[in-house]
Amino acid sequence: xxxxxxxxxxxxxxxxxxxxxxxxxxxxxxxxxxxxxxxxxxxxxxxxxxxxxxxxxxxxxxxxxxxxxxxxxxxxxxxxxxxxxxxxxxxxxxxxxxxxxxxxxxxxxxxxxxxxxxxxxxxxxxxxxxxxxxxxxxxxxxxxxxxxxxxxxxxxxxxxxxxxxxxxxxxxxxxxxxxxxxxxxxxxxxxxxxxxxxxxxxxxxxxxxxxxxxxxxxxxxxxxxxxxxx
Numbered sequence: 676x677x678x679x680x681x682x683x684x685x686x687x688x689x690x691x692x693x694x695x696x697x698x699x700x701x702x703x704x705x706x707x708x709x710x711x712x713x714x715x716x717x718x719x720x721x722x723x724x725x726x727x728x729x730x731x732x733x734x735x736x737x738x739x740x741x742x743x744x745x746x747x748x749x750x751x752x753x754x755x756x757x758x759x760x761x762x763x764x765x766x767x768x769x770x771x772x773x774x775x776x777x778x779x780x781x782x783x784x785x786x787x788x789x790x791x792x793x794x795x796x797x798x799x800x801x802x803x804x805x806x807x808x809x810x811x812x813x814x815x816x817x818x819x820x821x822x823x824x825x826x827x828x829x830x831x832x833x834x835x836x837x838x839x840x841x842x843x844x845x846x847x848x849x850x851x852x853x854x855x856x857x858x859x860x861x862x863x864x865x866x867x868x869x870x871x872x873x874x875x876x877x878x879x880x881x882x883x884x885x886x887x888x889x890x891x892x893x894x895x896x897x898x899x900x901x902x903x904x905x
């Protein structure tokens with residue numbers, strides 16, 4: 676969660692220095708660049724999902740049932756698709772016929788929200804832990820580990836400038852994006868939701884935020900938020 680592109684390149688360099696065969700490319704994050712929208716898009720079960728009405732949580736829904744995606748349903752879809760869903764300390768059975776796995780690791784985003792600009796001092800430790808996790812999976816017999824992420828982020832020590840978006844115009848308002856009420860006209864940029872482009876959301880321009888005092892934030896359309904490593 677939150678492996679920004681430039682941080683991902685540091686992971687590639689660290690892996691290469693340890694004689695791990697590694698290649699890197701990139702992909703665009705789904706919009707808005709928040710986990711609820713972008714994580715499912717980067718996952719192997721994206722084709723099982725669709726976008727209906729854009730709700731306050733920015734989550735897509737299951738194609739088969741129309742239920743809102745949540746953690747349990749996400750894991751169930753992965754299991755049904757033949758993926759071993761592994762906890763952060765589990766290595767699974769790499770030698771099973773046609774073995775495929777999904778595991779989640781790393782706390783860049785959690786630390787960013789909790790520590791704000793102090794995240795910068797924790798990046799090296801997080802990269803070391805992530806690389807150890809990858810090496811552990813390889814040593815357990817997995818032939819290849821593909822690292823994907825949901826979104827990047829902006830970091831502005833001292834805080835990002837606030838731009839006004841009145842609460843009465845939005846269904847929900849996050850740091851860098853907002854779900855707009857159907858009839859609302861807003862004075863900030865708008866874009867189509869990646870899961871259903873007919874549904875609009877607002878995003879803060881430049882490095883602005885809808886919430887004051889944020890040093891770490893994501894959800895907008897900047898390069899730092901939307902260009903992600905693979």
